[in-house]
Amino acid sequence: MHPYVRWIEIDLDAIIHNFCQIRQLVPPAVKIMSVVKADAYGHGSAQVAGALAEAGTDMFAVTTIEEGLELIQAGIKNPILVFAPILPDQADLVLEHGLMPTIDDWEALHALASAAAQKNIKGSFHLKIETGMGRTGIPSLEVSQFLQEIKELPQLQLAGVYSHFATAMMKDKSFAHKQLSIFLQAVREIKREVSGEVLAHIANSAAILDLPDTYLDMVRPGTLLYGQYPSPYVSKKIELQDPWQMKGRIISVKKLAPGDSVGYGRDFVTKKPREIGVVPVGYADGFGVLPHTRPAKFYDLVKSTAKLLSQILGLIAPNYMIYGKERLPVVGRIGMQLSMIDITGKGIARGETVQIPIRRTTAGGKITRVYLRDQKISAIREVAAVQTQK
Numbered sequence: 001m002h003p004y005v006r007w008i009e010i011d012l013d014a015i016i017h018n019f020c021q022i023r024q025l026v027p028p029a030v031k032i033m034s035v036v037k038a039d040a041y042g043h044g045s046a047q048v049a050g051a052l053a054e055a056g057t058d059m060f061a062v063t064t065i066e067e068g069l070e071l072i073q074a075g076i077k078n079p080i081l082v083f084a085p086i087l088p089d090q091a092d093l094v095l096e097h098g099l100m101p102t103i104d105d106w107e108a109l110h111a112l113a114s115a116a117a118q119k120n121i122k123g124s125f126h127l128k129i130e131t132g133m134g135r136t137g138i139p140s141l142e143v144s145q146f147l148q149e150i151k152e153l154p155q156l157q158l159a160g161v162y163s164h165f166a167t168a169m170m171k172d173k174s175f176a177h178k179q180l181s182i183f184l185q186a187v188r189e190i191k192r193e194v195s196g197e198v199l200a201h202i203a204n205s206a207a208i209l210d211l212p213d214t215y216l217d218m219v220r221p222g223t224l225l226y227g228q229y230p231s232p233y234v235s236k237k238i239e240l241q242d243p244w245q246m247k248g249r250i251i252s253v254k255k256l257a258p259g260d261s262v263g264y265g266r267d268f269v270t271k272k273p274r275e276i277g278v279v280p281v282g283y284a285d286g287f288g289v290l291p292h293t294r295p296a297k298f299y300d301l302v303k304s305t306a307k308l309l310s311q312i313l314g315l316i317a318p319n320y321m322i323y324g325k326e327r328l329p330v331v332g333r334i335g336m337q338l339s340m341i342d343i344t345g346k347g348i349a350r351g352e353t354v355q356i357p358i359r360r361t362t363a364g365g366k367i368t369r370v371y372l373r374d375q376k377i378s379a380i381r382e383v384a385a386v387q388t389q390k
């Protein structure tokens with residue numbers, strides 16, 4: 001085995017399986033850009049990208065330049081698109097490392113042109129078009145002007161054009177269709193004006209499942225690669241495997257008498273004799289942490305208030321861990337790196353393993369990732385190498 005007391009197992013075969021499902025769904029002429037931003041949604045970008053490169057992905061996408069450099073340092077040779085539009089002062093950096101920048105601003109366009117001229121190389125980039133996400137991209141109305149500008153800059157090469165859906169995962173696809181039609185108008189104009197191949201892409205995971213007319217030249221799956229459907233409303237037309245399992249070992253077992261308390265603030269006080277197991281994972285690892293979104297509608301407010309109330313009243317267990325098939329409630333306040341679960345009467349011994357449900361994208365980046373191929377450990381990503389003698 002290995003010496004860890006908490007770790008995340010990542011089955012790379014499952015990720016490859018999910019990639020192959022997408023590959024079979026999408027026509028062979030359509031390229032696949034695997035999205036490995038946010039540390040491959042928590043799975044570990046270097047290892048995941050390595051497996052996907054082997055499986056035949058065409059390109060990769062990340063959000064930042066640093067994320068791109070991590071892939072290059074891991075030996076990835078495929079083109080890597082950086083989603084975040086570059087700032088003018090980053091033009092040198094992207095060219096130096098051979099990353100594919102996103103441009104959504106005139107100043108950055110000119111900065112890229114001069115950096116390319118200085119290095120005497122072609123500056124390839126993808127142009128982002130804003131079609132309704134209200135985030136990044138040039139307004140579709142400025143496309144003509146942009147094309148005129150690009151013609152005057154022979155150092156630059158427009159290699160791709162893309163946009164991003166705001167609602168493809170929802171039941172009602174009307175806004176997605178509206179975004180697509182704005183995008184297609186821009187794409188037609190660009191393909192008419194620019195000689196050479198320009199890859200047009202807009203399809204995320206939800207669009208890959210539900211909107212085949214959005215495939216164009218390339219699709220950009222993230223969520224599907226990691227074995228999850230983007231929402232309950234999408235069609236589940238491909239069969240996914242879950243690559244993720246977080247596990248932890250019980251490092252201490254305590255017997256408590258009535259009136260004893262557990263954890264900071266003494267939030268939990270026992271009424272009956274209890275057995276408590278301690279697992280080394282806490283809020284600093286992302287356990288029990290939920291990304292905060294403000295209630296947008298009155299209905300959301302009612303829903304979140306009801307949820308909070310029932311948690312306070314103890315109607316639903318807010319957090320739990322899994323032993324075999326059983327859910328064991330977390331008791332007391334979750335600590336920075338330790339949590340306590342109620343194991344009363346379960347016959348669980350110190351050293352045993354439980355499964356830990358945790359949100360992947362907020363699971364601590366420093367938790368050891370153990371990678372599996374053919375059910376065997378193929379790689380380990382850890383904060384510090386632990387020497388073990390076999």
Ligand SMILES: *Cc1c(COP(=O)(O)O)cnc(C)c1O
Pocket residue numbers: 035037083163164203204205206220221222223224230
């Ligand atoms: C994250 C992201 C994707 C992938 O989205 P999924 O819904 O996870 O498939 C695609 N394109 C862009 C621009 C993204 O930011």
